[in-house]
Amino acid sequence: MTKASDLASSYELVVIGGGPAGLAAAALAARAGLSTVLFDENPGVGGQIYRAITSSPVKDRAVLGEDYWTGAELAVEAKASGALIVTGATVWSLDPTRLVGISIAGQARLIQADRVIVATGSLERPFPIPGWTLPGVMSAGGAQTALKAQGLVPSGRTVLAGGGPLLWLLAAQILRAGGKLDAILDTTPRVNWLRALAHLPDFVLSPYFSKGLKLLREVRAKVRVIRTDRVEAVGDDRLREVVFGTGDGERRMPADLLLLHQGVVPNVNLAIAAGVTHAWNERQLCFEPVLDGDFTSSVPGIAIAGDGAGIAGGTAAAERGRIAAIAAVRALKPAASAPDVQIIRQKLRREEMGRAFLDWLNRPADSFRQPTGDTIVCRCEEVTARQVRDTADMGCEGPNQMKAFLRCGMGPCQGRLCGLTVTELIAAQRGTTPVEVGYYRLRPPVKPITLAELASLPIAEAERKAVER
Amino acid sequence: MRTADVVIVGGGIHGCSTALHLALRGLRPILIEKDYAGRHASGVNAGGVRQLARDLHEIPLSIASMGLWERIEELVGDDCGFESHGTVLVAETETELASFRARVEDLRLRGFTHEELIDRAELKRLVPAVADHCPGGVVSRRDGAADPFRTTQAFRRRAIEKGAEVLEGVTVTGLSKVGANWRVETSAGPIEAPKVVNAAGAWADRIAAMLGEPVPLTVVAPMLMVTSRVPAFIEPVVILRGRKLSFKQLGNGTVVIGGGHLATSNRDRNETVLDWDKLAISARTVWELFPAMRAATIVRAWAGIEAFMPDGIPVIGPSSTSEGVFHQFGFSTHGFQLGPGTGAMMAELVATGSTNTPIDGLGIERFR
Ligand SMILES: Cc1cc2nc3c(=O)[nH]c(=O)nc-3n(C[C@H](O)[C@@H](O)[C@H](O)COP(=O)(O)OP(=O)(O)OC[C@H]3O[C@@H](n4cnc5c(N)ncnc54)[C@H](O)[C@@H]3O)c2cc1C
Ligand SMILES: Cc1cc2nc3c(=O)[nH]c(=O)nc-3n(C[C@H](O)[C@H](O)[C@H](O)COP(=O)(O)OP(=O)(O)OC[C@H]3O[C@@H](n4cnc5c(N)ncnc54)[C@H](O)[C@@H]3O)c2cc1C
Numbered sequence: 083m084t085k086a087s088d089l090a091s092s093y094e095l096v097v098i099g100g101g102p103a104g105l106a107a108a109a110l111a112a113r114a115g116l117s118t119v120l121f122d123e124n125p126g127v128g129g130q131i132y133r134a135i136t137s138s139p140v141k142d143r144a145v146l147g148e149d150y151w152t153g154a155e156l157a158v159e160a161k162a163s164g165a166l167i168v169t170g171a172t173v174w175s176l177d178p179t180r181l182v183g184i185s186i187a188g189q190a191r192l193i194q195a196d197r198v199i200v201a202t203g204s205l206e207r208p209f210p211i212p213g214w215t216l217p218g219v220m221s222a223g224g225a226q227t228a229l230k231a232q233g234l235v236p237s238g239r240t241v242l243a244g245g246g247p248l249l250w251l252l253a254a255q256i257l258r259a260g261g262k263l264d265a266i267l268d269t270t271p272r273v274n275w276l277r278a279l280a281h282l283p284d285f286v287l288s289p290y291f292s293k294g295l296k297l298l299r300e301v302r303a304k305v306r307v308i309r310t311d312r313v314e315a316v317g318d319d320r321l322r323e324v325v326f327g328t329g330d331g332e333r334r335m336p337a338d339l340l341l342l343h344q345g346v347v348p349n350v351n352l353a354i355a356a357g358v359t360h361a362w363n364e365r366q367l368c369f370e371p372v373l374d375g376d377f378t379s380s381v382p383g384i385a386i387a388g389d390g391a392g393i394a395g396g397t398a399a400a401e402r403g404r405i406a407a408i409a410a411v412r413a414l415k416p417a418a419s420a421p422d423v424q425i426i427r428q429k430l431r432r433e434e435m436g437r438a439f440l441d442w443l444n445r446p447a448d449s450f451r452q453p454t455g456d457t458i459v460c461r462c463e464e465v466t467a468r469q470v471r472d473t474a475d476m477g478c479e480g481p482n483q484m485k486a487f488l489r490c491g492m493g494p495c496q497g498r499l500c501g502l503t504v505t506e507l508i509a510a511q512r513g514t515t516p517v518e519v520g521y522y523r524l525r526p527p528v529k530p531i532t533l534a535e536l537a538s539l540p541i542a543e544a545e546r547k548a549v550e551r
Numbered sequence: 552m553r554t555a556d557v558v559i560v561g562g563g564i565h566g567c568s569t570a571l572h573l574a575l576r577g578l579r580p581i582l583i584e585k586d587y588a589g590r591h592a593s594g595v596n597a598g599g600v601r602q603l604a605r606d607l608h609e610i611p612l613s614i615a616s617m618g619l620w621e622r623i624e625e626l627v628g629d630d631c632g633f634e635s636h637g638t639v640l641v642a643e644t645e646t647e648l649a650s651f652r653a654r655v656e657d658l659r660l661r662g663f664t665h666e667e668l669i670d671r672a673e674l675k676r677l678v679p680a681v682a683d684h685c686p687g688g689v690v691s692r693r694d695g696a697a698d699p700f701r702t703t704q705a706f707r708r709r710a711i712e713k714g715a716e717v718l719e720g721v722t723v724t725g726l727s728k729v730g731a732n733w734r735v736e737t738s739a740g741p742i743e744a745p746k747v748v749n750a751a752g753a754w755a756d757r758i759a760a761m762l763g764e765p766v767p768l769t770v771v772a773p774m775l776m777v778t779s780r781v782p783a784f785i786e787p788v789v790i791l792r793g794r795k796l797s798f799k800q801l802g803n804g805t806v807v808i809g810g811g812h813l814a815t816s817n818r819d820r821n822e823t824v825l826d827w828d829k830l831a832i833s834a835r836t837v838w839e840l841f842p843a844m845r846a847a848t849i850v851r852a853w854a855g856i857e858a859f860m861p862d863g864i865p866v867i868g869p870s871s872t873s874e875g876v877f878h879q880f881g882f883s884t885h886g887f888q889l890g891p892g893t894g895a896m897m898a899e900l901v902a903t904g905s906t907n908t909p910i911d912g913l914g915i916e917r918f919r
Contacts, residue, residue: 132577149794174825175825176826177824178822178824181823181827183827190831192827192828221723223606357822427663442877471583476706479587480587483587483700483704485700486589486594486698486700486701486704489803492850492851493850494779494848496850496851501606525851525852525853526851527849527850527851527852530779530848530849531845531847531848531849532840532847532848532849533778533834533837533845533846533847533849534834534845534846534849535836536827536830536831536834536849537831537835537837537838537845539827539828539831539834541831542828
């Protein structure tokens with residue numbers, strides 16, 4: 083186990099995140115001779131897609147699927163490359179001077195980097211329906227984590243609701259692991275086909291096409307799929323039933339577990355705190371960093387690779403990581419040998435080809451992104467949709483001002499669970515766009531650290547002198 | 552051509568307070584703010600409403616301000632989160648306590664009684680959680696704390712209700728004299744007014760420079776951090792002198808830790824970069840002073856861009872070169888408390904040409 087005190091005070095390249103993007107980036111850079119360290123807060127590498135790849139108790143390879151197991155290769159490669167891979171290491175700060183604040187086992191350190199590749203991936207999009215804070219309601223991603231890391235399968239009456247490719251993947255994984263799903267509530271609006279259709283030819287040629295169809299068929303053969311435009315979790319001290327709308331009225335289904343998922347969005351917290359310029363992506367309905375062809379951001383020396391750069395999936399994430407790493411090698415060790423970037427760009431283009439279709443098809447409906455009434459928006463501070471809408475009506479123009487009135491986004495999650503909802507609600511209420519409204523100005527630490535951890539930072543030279551004097 | 556009775560540059564607590572008080576006097580001010588009201592120091596400060604430990608020149612303004620804080624809801628239609636549990640300056644050594652005693656006695660001779668020396672027992676009564684090595688301190692019992700952004704917004708809102716106009720996202724780019732008026736160039740076109748108030752915070756030297764009146768303003772960015780909620784354990788705001796610390800628990804249980812360690816800043820980009828080595832010093836000070844805080848979690852840290860003058864006190868009063876222009880800036884990291892009272896004083900000065908609140912020694916001419 084690497085301790086905070088074992089780390090050097092600077093590295094040529096710091097990679098933040100050990101999913102496919104981070105692993106591929108670190109491996110390539112280290113092999114080209116850059117002193118490279120990779121930090122990931124999880125106990126093992128793999129990221130979301132390959133979570134627990136080196137430790138998963140799920141040994142039947144068919145359960146998680148062959149795509150999952152390709153992650154093992156990335157992990158092995160990274161380890162063999164000479165990069166220092168540090169897990170259990172939370173990065174709580176990144177600033178425009180590329181000073182990286184990390185914490186390992188209660189000990190904090192500041193590490194200087196010549197280049198940084200942020201590969202912190204994606205988060206599930208908030209899914210604020212009535213009752214989503216009840217015990218018994220959780221995100222589908224959370225359920226998947228339990229399956230990959232601990233081999234746990236949901237028990238009891240389980241309903242899966244939402245949309246997007248991952249919803250179907252998770253359903254298949256649960257079923258293959260011997261779990262049962264009582265129903266899937268598909269919230270994808272049918273009208274999405276109108277926008278998506280134009281991109282169908284590209285999709286058909288992409289690697290997603292055949293995989294996606296197979297998955298759908300596998301799941302539909304075993305689970306009832308019901309289309310709906312309204313979902314509500316109802317219960318007292320915990321979830322009791324799921325209420326949803328169908329063409330011919332309202333239906334109720336008793337349930338012990340409701341899993342929610344409506345796609346993933348870039349995890350922008352670290353990049354925003356570092357001062358990276360972001361823009362609104364109307365197709366994916368989220369903010370994403372503004373990047374050049376090498377995934378370099380508006381802040382010199384900071385690149386963002388993987389799904390944090392805009393959602394494109396795990397295979398694309400690895401290619402993006404490689405491209406960012408080649409740029410780092412070119413900048414710091416121009417004479418070093420690195421793979422041909424053109425070949426990687428081609429692979430990336432192929433990976434990204436089916437994206438437009440998937441994005442348009444799976445765009446969640448307004449009603450699932452812009453809640454009303456007493457539905458909770460900010461879970462940390464228990465702020466409701468009505469409060470946010472009323473405050474916007476009162477003249478509050480943006481999420482940063484909203485914080486001061488309602489404290490929404492000021493809890494420990496730092497807006498991860500409400501940021502997009504608040505931006506969209508303000509925009510809807512004020513008749514403007516998310517671009518105009520903007521996002522939370524995020525403050526480090528982007529992950530909470532204890533006072534004791536901060537106090538544990540090695541005493542800086544200047545302070546030591548002041549005390550000795 | 553747009554016209555006004557007064558153009559105010561800057562929508563911090565000072566500009567907004569002056570706008571409100573001018574409007575209350577029946578004048579028609581236009582306030583111009585390049586970002587949004589409260590975006591900078593006024594919206595992100597520690598919220599300390601403190602008379603304690605102020606420079607002698609500021610005390611009359613600070614006392615006038617305190618009177619307004621105590622009826623803030625009546626003034627702006629919002630309680631601004633203001634609560635009064637006093638400020639305690641903690642002495643960590645007997646030597647420190649002796650110097651505090653001298654200060655309190657000096658103030659008394661000058662007729663100011665708001666600072667009161669306290670012994671170990673009274674310190675423990677007011678701040679039970681404080682570490683045992685502290686022999687006493689000074690308390691200012693009427694002091695307190697408020698929510699800075701909410702306060703600045705409340706002044707802005709009430710000013711508008713009373714007839715002020717507030718233009719946000721508009722930058723003042725030039726000043727020139729046209730007949731009896733000042734022509735204020737802005738990114739949204741010119742405005743003419745006989746009077747101008749420079750309340751431009753950390754950018755105020757640039758406004759002064761437009762008048763050929765350079766001032767030695769430095770831009771600083773004090774840092775703060777806030778913890779997650781912890782059980783209520785301290786009521787007054789606590790400050791230290793020897794080591795830099797200000798410490799306060801809010802009503803919701805979160806604790807705000809500051810004290811003047813600085814971030815680096817770039818005022819052209821509204822950017823601050825935190826200095827974690829310095830924040831760690833604050834963390835260690837808290838660790839020693841309040842053992843109860845050791846397991847608390849830091850959820851956010853930030854810095855605000857602020858003007859600092861070489862003598863640590865603000866620039867208040869008429870311009871020394873340009874008739875009709877008034878300065879109200881340079882609050883040197885403690886201007887939030889002064890906002891309500893200074894706005895009232897400034898409105899009086901602008902409207903009548905003089906003021907009853909003494910501002911001797913604060914004029915810009917001291918830097919000539
Ligand atoms: C819950 C969830 C489950 C998913 N499951 C799948 C799946 O099964 N199949 C699939 O194809 N796609 C999945 N995805 C989509 C995912 O975005 C993949 O496309 C892929 O994992 C992206 O790779 P990446 O390298 O960009 O980021 P990720 O794989 O997400 O890796 C990011 C890594 O960064 C680490 N990290 C983040 N912040 C910090 C920090 N501050 N300090 C230290 N470490 C940090 C995280 O712990 C994580 O390991 C999932 C997404 C989510 C949100
Ligand atoms: C972290 C921190 C903690 C603090 N803690 C305390 C405390 O506890 N107690 C206390 O009393 N004080 C405290 N202070 C100090 C206090 O916040 C400031 O002194 C006070 O807010 C200054 O108010 P202002 O209106 O002069 O400046 P600002 O709030 O900076 O307002 C000036 C405004 O002018 C605008 N502006 C500038 N140039 C132009 C232009 N050309 N055109 C248009 N607009 C322009 C700016 O955008 C800005 O919004 C603290 C300060 C900081 C940063």
